[in-house]
Amino acid sequence: MTQEPPFQVQIVPVTPFQQNCSIIRAANGDAAVIDPGGEVDRIEEAAKAMDATIKKIWLTHGHLDHASGAMELKRRTGAPIEGAHEEEVFWLSQIAEQSKRFGIGNEGENVVPDRWLDDGDTVEIGGVVFDVYFTPGHTPGHVIFHQKDARLAFVGDVLFKGSIGRTDFPRGDHATLIRSITEKLWPLGNDTRFVPGHGPLSTFGEERRSNAFVADHVLAGG
Structure with a gap:
């Protein structure tokens, strides 16, 4: 997927x-990596193919598939880790244990961010500014990144095309997740596209129309 200038996105x-x-x-070649969950070699190869220099690492949340490679990528590039919200220390501090539990081996590494993020903060790469929204529910310290000029959001595991994030993990909460979606994501606009943590892209408008969990008619009980 390629955005119009001033930035490009490679998934x-x-x-x-x-x-x-x-x-x-x-546009200046500086790059941010959102959720380097592993396979750091592949991430670096993709950045090289884009002629991009990794300068920032941004995390939506601390589950192992989103953050396991963050510390290794930081060592290789010197890029600081920004995010997630401080409540996410709950998950970031047990990535190594979770990696062994899920049979991924020793690739997963606990993460210590250089900067915690909160609602209303911003992050920046190459002069492009993204707004940060605190969106707990899937995890206690989940955040999303929104670029208002491009009308594009990176939402981690809050929302998917046709589904929503799981809330059956420790410190997940379904009601909180629904509030995060309706109070933080929907106001960003129906025409806003989003990159979920897994699966294909969609728009908030399409999910409000058809998502079996959070479509307007579903939440209205109709």
């Missing part, structure tokens, strides 16, 4: 969970 599915790691390349 690199990583890990056995096929998590959508996104590389955002600004």
Whole structure:
């Protein structure tokens, strides 16, 4: 997927969970990587193919398929890790344990971010600014990144095409997730496209129309 200037986006599915790691390349060649869940070699190769220099690492949340490769990518590039919200230390501090539990081996590594993010913060790459929204529910410290001029959001595991994030993990909460979707995502506009943590892209408008969990008519009980 390629955006119009001032930035391009390359989605690199990583890990056995096929998590959508996104590389955002600004016009000056600087790049941010969202959710490097693993396969750091592949991420670096994709960035090289874009003629992009990785300068930032942004995390939506701390599940192993989204954050396992963050510390290794930081070591290789010197890029600081920004995100998620401080509540996400709950998951970021147990990535290594979770990786062994899921049979991924020793690739997963606990993450210590250089900067925690909160609602109303911004992150920036190559002069392109993204707004940060705090969207708990799937995990306690989940955030999303929104670029208003491009009308594009990176929503991690909050929302998917036709589905929503799981809330049966520790510190997940279904009602909180629904509030995050309706109070933080929907106001960004029906024509806003989003990159979910897994699977194909969609728009908020399409999900409000057809999503079996959060379509307007579903939440209205009709």
